[in-house]
Amino acid sequence: MSAMPSSHVCPDCGAPLPAGSPRSLCAACLLRQAMVSQTLATDGKPAFVSAPPSPEEIAGRFPGFEILECLGRGGMGVVYKARQKSLDRVVAIKILAPEKHGEERFAARFAREAATLAKLNHPNIVTIHDFGETGGWFYIVMEYVEGVNLRDLVSEGKLAPEQALAIVPPICDALQYAHEQGVVHRDIKPENILLDKGGRVRIADFGIAALMGGSGEPAGTPPYAAPEQTLPNAAADHRADIHALGVVFYEMLTGERPTAEMLAPSRRAGTDRRLDDMVLRAMAKDPAERFQTAAEFRTAVEALEEESGFVRERSRWKKWAHPAATVALLGAVGFLLWKQSQPAPQVAKPATVENQAPVDVANMRLDDFKTLLELKPTPPQAEILLSRAEKEITSEGKRSTFCSTVIMLLSKNGFSEEAWKLISPIAGVVRQGEISSWFRYCELSPTERMARIGSLNGTEDRKAAMYDIFSYADADQLCELDFNSLAFRSPEERTQAERSFINRLEFTSGNREDRSKLLEKTVELVADAWLNGSTAGSIFAGAGGSDSFAHFDLLERKKPDLPRKDYEGIRDAIIVEMADEDPNRAVRTLVEKVPVKERYGCLAKVYERMRRDAPETCVARIEALLPEFDAPTREQLRECVAREALRAGDLEQVREWTGRISNEKVRRELNESCAGVEERRKQELEKGILDRKVSPDDFDRYRPKSF
Amino acid sequence: MKPTESAPASFATTRWTLVGRAAGNGTRAEIALAELLETYWPPLYRYARRVGKPREDAEDLVQGFMARLIENDALRHPDRAKGRFRTFLLASFNHWMINEWKRGAREKRGGGASLVSFDWQGAEAGLIDEPADSRSPDLLYDREWAHALLDATLDRLEAVCRAEGGELTFEVLKPCLTADTERISYQEFAARLGISEGAARVAVHRLRKRYRQLLREEIGRTLVDRSQVDEELRALFAVLAG
Numbered sequence: 001m002s003a004m005p006s007s008h009v010c011p012d013c014g015a016p017l018p019a020g021s022p023r024s025l026c027a028a029c030l031l032r033q034a035m036v037s038q039t040l041a042t043d044g045k046p047a048f049v050s051a052p053p054s055p056e057e058i059a060g061r062f063p064g065f066e067i068l069e070c071l072g073r074g075g076m077g078v079v080y081k082a083r084q085k086s087l088d089r090v091v092a093i094k095i096l097a098p099e100k101h102g103e104e105r106f107a108a109r110f111a112r113e114a115a116t117l118a119k120l121n122h123p124n125i126v127t128i129h130d131f132g133e134t135g136g137w138f139y140i141v142m143e144y145v146e147g148v149n150l151r152d153l154v155s156e157g158k159l160a161p162e163q164a165l166a167i168v169p170p171i172c173d174a175l176q177y178a179h180e181q182g183v184v185h186r187d188i189k190p191e192n193i194l195l196d197k198g199g200r201v202r203i204a205d206f207g208i209a210a211l212m213g214g215s216g217e218p219a220g221t222p223p224y225a226a227p228e229q230t231l232p233n234a235a236a237d238h239r240a241d242i243h244a245l246g247v248v249f250y251e252m253l254t255g256e257r258p259t260a261e262m263l264a265p266s267r268r269a270g271t272d273r274r275l276d277d278m279v280l281r282a283m284a285k286d287p288a289e290r291f292q293t294a295a296e297f298r299t300a301v302e303a304l305e306e307e308s309g310f311v312r313e314r315s316r317w318k319k320w321a322h323p324a325a326t327v328a329l330l331g332a333v334g335f336l337l338w339k340q341s342q343p344a345p346q347v348a349k350p351a352t353v354e355n356q357a358p359v360d361v362a363n364m365r366l367d368d369f370k371t372l373l374e375l376k377p378t379p380p381q382a383e384i385l386l387s388r389a390e391k392e393i394t395s396e397g398k399r400s401t402f403c404s405t406v407i408m409l410l411s412k413n414g415f416s417e418e419a420w421k422l423i424s425p426i427a428g429v430v431r432q433g434e435i436s437s438w439f440r441y442c443e444l445s446p447t448e449r450m451a452r453i454g455s456l457n458g459t460e461d462r463k464a465a466m467y468d469i470f471s472y473a474d475a476d477q478l479c480e481l482d483f484n485s486l487a488f489r490s491p492e493e494r495t496q497a498e499r500s501f502i503n504r505l506e507f508t509s510g511n512r513e514d515r516s517k518l519l520e521k522t523v524e525l526v527a528d529a530w531l532n533g534s535t536a537g538s539i540f541a542g543a544g545g546s547d548s549f550a551h552f553d554l555l556e557r558k559k560p561d562l563p564r565k566d567y568e569g570i571r572d573a574i575i576v577e578m579a580d581e582d583p584n585r586a587v588r589t590l591v592e593k594v595p596v597k598e599r600y601g602c603l604a605k606v607y608e609r610m611r612r613d614a615p616e617t618c619v620a621r622i623e624a625l626l627p628e629f630d631a632p633t634r635e636q637l638r639e640c641v642a643r644e645a646l647r648a649g650d651l652e653q654v655r656e657w658t659g660r661i662s663n664e665k666v667r668r669e670l671n672e673s674c675a676g677v678e679e680r681r682k683q684e685l686e687k688g689i690l691d692r693k694v695s696p697d698d699f700d701r702y703r704p705k706s707f
Numbered sequence: 708m709k710p711t712e713s714a715p716a717s718f719a720t721t722r723w724t725l726v727g728r729a730a731g732n733g734t735r736a737e738i739a740l741a742e743l744l745e746t747y748w749p750p751l752y753r754y755a756r757r758v759g760k761p762r763e764d765a766e767d768l769v770q771g772f773m774a775r776l777i778e779n780d781a782l783r784h785p786d787r788a789k790g791r792f793r794t795f796l797l798a799s800f801n802h803w804m805i806n807e808w809k810r811g812a813r814e815k816r817g818g819g820a821s822l823v824s825f826d827w828q829g830a831e832a833g834l835i836d837e838p839a840d841s842r843s844p845d846l847l848y849d850r851e852w853a854h855a856l857l858d859a860t861l862d863r864l865e866a867v868c869r870a871e872g873g874e875l876t877f878e879v880l881k882p883c884l885t886a887d888t889e890r891i892s893y894q895e896f897a898a899r900l901g902i903s904e905g906a907a908r909v910a911v912h913r914l915r916k917r918y919r920q921l922l923r924e925e926i927g928r929t930l931v932d933r934s935q936v937d938e939e940l941r942a943l944f945a946v947l948a949g
Contacts, residue, residue, distance in 0.1 A: 012885045020832065022857035027850075028947040029885035030857050033915065034922045035940055063887050111912055115905050133912065134887075538898055576901055605901035648872045 055080060061134045062093065081144060084129075087496075088460070089467075091129060092144045095137050096208075110138050113211045120183060124174035126194065126204040145202050150190035150248070158255030161271050165305055167193070168249055170201040172298035175245070179238040179294060183207050186236070188244035189224045190251065223247060223257050227285050239287040242297055246282025246290070253279065274304055361385055366392055372405060379418040382410040386422060416444055420452060446473040447480055454487055462489070463496055470500040475514035479521045483530045498531065502539055519551060523558045526566050533566025537573035548577040552589065572602040579609035583618075587625055587637075596632050600640070607640045611648070619653070635661060642670050651677060737777050743792060743928065744773050746859045749830040750851035751800055756831075757844040758804075766827055772803045791939065792929035793852050797845070849946040856929075856943070860922045867917060876900060876910055883911045884918050 008017040010026030017026055055067040058080055065082040068090075072079055077096040084091050096110075114131035117140075121127065130141040150167070153159065159167075171193065178185065185192075187209035194202040222230070226243035229236040250258050253265040253275060264276040278300050284290045291297040361381045364371055366388060377385065385406050393399040411419040444452070446469050453469075456462045466486070470478070483501075488494040522539055525531040540551055551574050559567055571593065578586035586606050590599060610618040622641055626634050638660050645653035651674055658670040748769060755765035776799070861881075868877035879899050883891050897907035926940060927933045 010885065011882070012887070012890065020851075020854060022854055023861050023881060025857075025861075025881065025885050027853055027857055028944065030922075031853065031940060031944040031947060033885060033887075034919045035937075035944055064890065107912065107916065108909075111909050115908070132908075133916075534898075538894055541898065541903065608901055647875060649869065649874075 058093075058095070061137065062139075065091070065093065067093075084141070088463075090144045092142050094140045094142065094205075094208075096139065096211075106138070107133065110211065113207060114140060116181075116183060117207045117211075120178055120181060120206055122174050122177045124170045124201055124203060125178065125206055126202050140208075142204075145194045145196045145204070147194055147196040150193040150195065150252070153195070154190050154251055154255065158269055159252045161253060161275065164249060164252035165301055167195075167201055167252065168245065168301050169298045171203060171245055171248075172294040172301070174201075174203045175238070175241050175294035176298070178206060179241070184236070184238050185209070185241045185244075186229070187221055187224070188241050188248060189221050190248055193248065223259075226287070228287060237287070238294075239290050239292065242282055242290050242294060243284075243287075245294075245297065246279055246284075249282060250279050258283065272304075278304065362388075366402060367398075372402075373409070375409065376413045377406060377410050378413070379410065379415050379422075382406050382415075382419070382422060420444065423456075446477045447482065450481055451485055459489075459493075462493065466493075466497050467500045470497075475517045479517050483525055484528060498535065501525075501531075502535065516547065516550060516554070520554055520558075523555060523562070523570070526563075526570070527558060527561040529563075533563070533569030536566065537569040540570055541573040541577060548574050548581055549585070552578065568598070572605075575602055576605045576609065579606040580613070583610045583613075583621060584625060587622075588628070591629055591633050596636065600636060603636060603640050604644065607644055611644055635663060639663075639666055639670075646670065646673055646677070649677065740777055744776070745824070747792070747796065747852060747855050747929075748773065748825070750848050750855055751796060752827070752830045753851055754797065754800070754844050754848040755804070757847060762827075762831065766825075768804060769800075770825065772800055775803070791931075791935075793849070793939075797848055846946065849943070853943045853947055856925055857922070860918070860925045863921050863925070864914075864918050867921070868914070873910075877914070880911055880914050883915060 008024070009015065010017055010029055012029045013026060013032075015026060015028065017024065021027055022030065055070060059065075059067045062082065064086060065084055068081040068083060070078065071081050071092065077094050080093045080095070082091055082093050083089070110131070110133075114128070118128040118131060126145055127143040128140055129143065132139060171188075175185065175188075183206060185203065185206050187205060188203070192204045194204055196202055224244040224247045226236060226240040229240050247258060250262075250265060253271050254268040256268065264273075265271045265279055266273040266276050278297075281300075282290055282297060291300065359371060359375050359381075361375070361377070361384045366385075372385075375381070386403055389399050389402050389406070393402055407419050407422060410422070449465065449469055453462055453465050456465060469481070473481070486497060488497065519540065522531065522536050526533055526536045540548075552571075555567070555570055555574060562570075575586055575590050575594075578589060583606065587603075590602060590606060594602060607618070607622070610621060614621075619641060622637055626637060629637070638657050642654050642657035642661065645651075645657065654670060654674050658667055658674070661667045661670070751772075752765055752769045755768050756762070760768060865874070865877050868874060880896060883896075891911060893904050893907045893911065896911065897904040900907060900910070902910070923936050923940075926936050926943075930936065930939060
């Protein structure tokens with residue numbers, strides 16, 4: 001009885017789409033999407049001024065996420081902990097302070113700068129997964145870091161110099177990396193320095209200060225902000241971050257923020273006098289007197305470490321987790337956990353390897369992280385501790401932390417293989433996904449870890465481990481991986497792995513060499529049938545135009561190994577990218593490499609880019625190229641120009657170029673389309689006049705010449 | 708003629724306020740009203756059909772009503788119905804059907820109503836095959852009003868895109884208008900449009916933003932007080948989602 005097309009349902013809400021739905025879109029969803037933006041009212045009222053919105057309020061705006069809790073509010077916005085349903089991962093969502101939401105230009109700046117920030121990919125920088133706008137709120141979805149921030153630690157009192165010294169180098173690494181990408185943090189302070197559960201130092205909120213403030217406005221937080229930052233229209237560069245890090249360093253060493261009558265750390269806190277020079281140099285008023293790069297700062301710190309024997313141990317994988325930082329900070333995190341469970345904490349003696357006494361692991365207190373961290377466990381000791389943890393620690397979170405610490409210490413003590421063997425049996429007693437963090441810190445290379453994914457049973461653990469390998473391995477390591485050793489247990493797992501890999505590629509920013517290595521690997525993966533050509537094509541398309549000729553050479557070299565269809569998918573994507581770099585060469589390459597019959601789709605895209613980049617000269621460019629080519633190619637180029645002009649509504653140009661096409665059928669079709677467009681315009685104009693929407697003056701002005 | 712991102716000048720005052728204020732002031736109010744009716748007469752016609760009027764009668768009723776409305780400013784009381792053109796129109800139309808129509812206004816076709824072009828055939832579409840619907844004609848009127856509103860908004864959105872040479876962009880990206888941000892596959896759109904993923908993100912963002920702006924403007928046209936836009940938006944959503 002119903003004429004309603006039941007096959008049509010809204011892809012967003014699943015409700016059937018009744019006939020007459022506007023543009024075949026679901027009316028309810030159209031309004032819903034507009035409603036979520038109602039706070040972006042024309043009067044620009046801020047969405048929240050005093051209390052941050054509750055998780056329930058937020059939930060409506062982020063249907064893809066389960067909002068777990070509000071983590072806190074800072075000057076830049078409010079942060080929520082949330083679970084992303086699609087990937088089932090915990091993330092942090094930062095909703096930027098709403099004061100900016102009404103600003104016209106903010107949206108554009110946000111989109112531009114957030115995209116840059118999302119490309120920062122460094123183990124010591126909190127990763128940005130996504131960003132956007134919902135309901136008029138600009139938000140950033142980022143990696144959730146479970147741990148503490150440096151403010152929490154410093155408020156407990158000053159840190160031991162070796163702890164402070166361990167924290168600085170990874171921050172320098174991250175800063176150096178970001179500065180090379182042209183990103184300045186502008187708001188380095190203890191609140192933005194996080195220490196994750198594995199002891200890794202992570203910098204949060206990169207570039208957000210600049211984003212929120214806009215260039216030319218003072219940014220940063222006193223007293224961390226450099227003098228040049230506090231002036232309006234100041235030209236603060238990356239050295240502002242070095243100043244801020246110097247202040248943080250001072251604070252770590254002394255437990256106090258520097259004041260006007262600042263004393264050197266050695267006089268304030270009795271630290272080594274060689275530290276004074278370093279801290280004071282970083283904090284120099286004049287940027288020219290500071291360390292000029294973060295790398296230089298790092299070198300100075302490390303030289304001192306080595307000279308004075310602050311740190312005795314070096315890891316093979318120090319790139320990922322600075323060992324000193326790991327141990328020192330696990331100590332710090334553990335100390336906090338321990339403190340929480342002790343109503344009246346005693347002041348513990350600093351942990352050093354020398355004063356280690358034999359520990360009775362069967363009877364030691366499991367909440368005594370101090371002792372645990374001093375212990376260099378052997379495999380039997382670790383086994384005892386793990387089995388005790390399973391029985392005695394009831395809190396899931398504490399048990400997970402404890403077990404991962406034991407595994408990590410065991411691994412650090414030279415028993416990687418044994419540590420690995422212990423992971424699987426106890427996987428059931430810790431939180432799903434937690435294993436990946438052990439994975440990261442066990443002293444195994446990505447290749448070795450990849451080979452071991454098979455022995456993980458939990459779906460979440462497998463997923464997290466895969467994600468981890470792709471996200472934290474560097475380009476060389478990724479290229480060495482044997483992807484075919486990954487035995488997938490389900491198609492979803494495969495998709496997941498592909499997605500992680502693609503993400504990794506997309507966000508491999510900056511370093512050209514790395515990018516080309518990874519793209520080479522991508523082509524290999526296609527040859528191995530691990531990836532398909534269209535996925536690889538989109539990777540190349542996302543790689544940007546600046547290297548597209550090199551990419552093309554690479555593809556040509558690998559051509560014999562690739563299935564034809566895959567080759568074509570990648571080839572077309574690269575040629576389209578070439579148009580950004582050198583349109584003429586793109587067209588020539590296209591003509592040379594692609595048979596005339598398969599060419600049109602790609603040609604249209606290339607020309608579309610040309611038109612987009614230089615609408616005034618694109619036609620002349622094609623005109624100039626024509627004599628180079630044979631007749632069928634010329635015909636194709638003319639058709640392309642004519643069709644593109646039709647799409648853009650430039651009928652005069654359509655006519656001109658159609659007239660030069662010799663194929664009768666194509667010419668007729670284009671002429672008919674032209675006539676159709678004219679007819680429609682005529683009707684619209686007439687209708688416009690009847691409705692008094694167009695004045696007769698307008699009519700003359702807009703009337704097509706042939707009308 | 709080209710709609711631009713900055714609000715058109717016409718929105719200094721809402722259309723509907725203009726109708727009220729300019730009452731008795733001749734052409735300006737007439738044109739403003741005709742513009743509104745141009746978009747919103749079909750729900751009225753379908754309402755008349757649903758309450759049981761035969762086709763010809765419904766056509767006469769709507770056209771006669773609109774002619775009277777445009778010509779006779781005494782009928783226009785925007786403050787009625789809490790300043791909403793939507794409720795005002797239906798209430799007045801009901802009033803018209805009961806009273807004026809009885810007095811034999813049948814011959815009053817034409818006149819001011821010629822300011823509006825009618826596509827009766829189009830407005831009739833689907834009415835006959837319509838499944839029996841237990842919902843009241845009033846509710847369906849509101850629902851169709853929302854559709855008319857969205858149609859008008861999307862027409863304008865497309866026009867804006869076309870003016871920038873982005874017809875294809877609109878065609879490809881329009882599914883984003885109903886989707887939650889995290890459901891949007893930028894990669895796919897990027898591939899279809901032959902642009903980079905970043906560019907696709909920006910394009911989607913702009914399209915959504917403009918859509919919201921235009922929708923709010925369109926709703927604003929039908930209200931006396933623009934601060935009620937959110938309220939009206941919620942009301943329409945409730946009708947559609949209910």
